Amino acid sequence: MKKTLRYLRPYGGTVVAGLILKFIGAVAELFLPLLLEYIINDVATNAALSHDNKINMIIFLGIAMLGCSFAALFGNVFANRLTVKSSGNMTHDLRYDLFKKTCYLSSRQVDEFGVPSLISRLTSDSYYVNQMVARTLRLGVRAPILILGGTILAFWRDPVLACVLLGCVPLVGVAIFVITKKSVPIYFGVQKRQDDMVRKVQENVTGVRVIKALDKGEYETERFDALVKDLAAEEFKANKIMSLSHPVATLILNLGLVAIIAAGAALGSKSGTVLAFLQYFVIILNAMIALSKIFVVISRGSASAARIEKVLDTDVSETTESSQKRNTGYKIQFENVSFSYNGVKDNLHDIDFGIYAGQTLGIIGATGSGKSTIINLMMRFYDPDGGAVYVDDVNVKSYRVKELRKKFGVAFQNDFLMADTLKENIDYGRDLDDEMINKAIISARASEFIDALPDKLEHRLAQKANNLSGGQKQRILIARALAAHPEILILDDSSSALDYETDAALRRSLKKDYDDITKVIVAQRISAIKNADLILVMDDGEIIGRGKHDELMASCEEYAMIYATQMGGDNA
Ligand SMILES: Nc1ncnc2c1ncn2[C@@H]1O[C@H](COP(=O)(O)OP(=O)(O)OP(=O)(O)O)[C@@H](O)[C@H]1O
Ligand SMILES: [Mg+2]
Known part of the structure; x- marks a missing residue:
């Protein structure tokens, strides 16, 4: 009081x-x-x-x-x-x-x-x-x-x-x-x-x-x-x-x-x-x-x-631990990471992988298997209970949180858009120049529907962007993630509402215009991650398959099964 x-x-x-x-x-x-x-x-x-x-x-x-x-x-x-x-x-x-x-x-x-x-x-x-x-x-x-x-x-x-x-x-x-x-x-x-x-x-x-x-x-x-x-x-x-x-x-x-x-x-x-x-x-x-x-x-x-x-009275001060920079050369690395949200049951168990700068990491797996949790740990929304997460060979615990997060451009699963103009939703107070915003919009395949609007980027969104379709929302979110040209792009189930053709076109332009960016793509559709340099197949918090598409087709039964069920629509 x-x-x-x-x-x-x-x-x-x-x-x-x-x-x-x-x-x-x-x-x-x-x-x-x-x-x-x-x-x-x-x-x-x-x-x-x-x-x-x-x-x-x-x-x-x-x-x-x-x-x-x-x-x-x-x-x-x-x-x-x-x-x-x-x-x-x-x-x-x-x-x-x-x-x-x-x-x-x-x-x-x-x-x-x-x-x-x-x-x-x-x-x-x-x-x-x-x-x-x-x-x-x-x-x-x-x-x-x-x-x-x-x-x-x-x-x-x-x-x-x-x-x-x-x-x-x-x-x-x-x-x-x-x-x-x-x-x-x-x-x-x-x-x-x-x-x-x-x-x-x-x-x-x-x-x-x-x-x-x-x-x-x-x-x-x-x-x-x-x-x-x-x-x-x-x-x-x-x-x-x-x-x-x-x-x-x-x-x-x-x-x-x-x-x-x-x-x-x-x-x-x-x-x-x-x-x-x-x-x-x-x-x-x-x-x-x-x-x-x-x-x-x-x-x-x-x-x-x-x-x-x-x-x-809650202490929100950052806890940063000093640590030695390593020289593995990985952009992102998880080393024997385990984590639990409530301390009862592990939501991630012994997660171990690494990808180099400019590579694409694909993560696929059943609902609740821990895909988004990997992202949460990568961006240090939570700290692992065991093992360590490295970005640029530095333990994420050693970064100032602001510095770490600056490296990422993210479109989260079920992310939100504000009741503001399209431009503000993409820029999000970062004062990005128009060229960067336009490039992001084109790559996110959002230019087509934005150009059709009478007020273009000044178009105002309704509360929760209810005046956009699911696919349009996702394109704006992807444009927001890309606009600042981050070092690491994270798309967590962000193209699920896009039709196959748009999804494929998005991947092509990511490759062409943002090739230097390291990409982490969480998807339900194999087509979205098929060309990734490393694909992780998750089940109940564990990696049950890893490798490129062709390797997984041969080595991971679950992956091959998902592929078989999705075959009909996959031509990307
Ligand atoms: N904030 C939280 N508190 C407690 N448990 C959580 C929390 N977030 C996720 N979980 C649990 O952790 C497990 C992994 O969740 P996660 O969100 O990583 O799954 P996912 O693979 O991304 O699933 P989806 O495909 O549905 O997005 C689930 O069992 C979920 O119930
Ligand atoms: Mg998720």
Whole structure:
């Protein structure tokens, strides 16, 4: 919580100005009952004053009351504006840092937090922190001043009546405390169920096509309905308890008012004093109810702040190990690498291969056999548990991550495109010159469809590039990977949506225009990797066949089988 609150520090001036205005507003509000008491006790009922004098004084005091009312109103309004400003700025800074940190988390750290959880920390949790700060600044000073000031003034005016008043206040305090304490855990339950619902909505909206294709609309609706019902039931429970607080406080308030009037009558207090006490009583009770609400917001906000701080406190500093440069001459080399995502079962086992600069590595194998995992280790998204990965004869652990990644141009499996222009999607903030971009577009076989667009490269993509076909998306992704002319090109299942002819043409232009680049091509189709200098056949995290196409046809039964099943369409 401390770390989160530190984000308020740069806006300390605004916070203090807001609190001073709140203070002025609260004090002005406390003066109103005093003035009213004076008008009734010492002016209106004062036989010693002439009629005209009385009228003049009442008008004068009335204006003073108006002045106090306006001071209370404006003090509050301007203070609230400053509060919104400082809490808004603070949330902005917090979200900025949180987002930045999220971008620098390692893949393993992202796995640990979970993507939905990171999203909710950035959205709802930071919102709850904002609510906590804003509410506390708005009411956290005002309510205590009203309670304390009201009590002091009440004692000053009439200690006996003040005792009656103070007798009722703890009753309200206990009632509100009990009610709030019961409702806070239920509110946490509501928050969790809201997260579940948001996750379900996200899943369903993202997967709407699958749901339609499998005709699972009703099934999903029922599951969603169950979640919503659960959420509604929990909200009902929380609101049922919280809705008690107002009637209970009002009941005690009314009992208190009766007690004050009765005590006033018994003690022969003046009517103005009794009236002033009634007002103080209302002010104090309302302030207590406000404080109880802050309590709820603070409980919720501090839980969210803790979740946010957990991400902010994560160490994302690079660990680089110094090592000797070797002289094998390989561009990329895996040496007896084994790796597991969860530490239970090896996802890669004893992976050992090397390729030279300018060569092509093809990787083929069943779903889940570890193809993408090899790429993940090559780019150091994860570190191997055993063995080592070398790029340019240097252990990848010895590179600054930025330097290592600069060597790669990548089109990942199911990669994403942004809702921006085609040009920005290819350039991706790298300020590449037009010539490089155009060359990449031509080689990626994307020029044909881009030229047909009226606004060409300025064409804007819809969210998730939904206005492009699968094959068009892949061509843009390949162009992005090629555009900076990287040392190593990685295409992870990136040509699966291309027709055979386009796929073959892509390979021809890669050979012609980007021959110096070392290529790693993960594919399901043998045609995409047939001419590779080294092909790895993967199965369940192990290499079960290696070599060139012809060698594998002779030596690897599985490879020959894949080839046989794909023969019909393969003529590249
Ligand atoms: N982030 C992750 N956390 C835990 N397990 C993972 C993670 N990513 C992949 N795996 C597991 O590791 C194994 C290898 O996955 P990988 O993505 O490398 O397969 P692949 O060969 O690329 O498959 P595909 O052809 O479907 O892309 C799979 O069993 C998969 O479930
Ligand atoms: Mg994969």
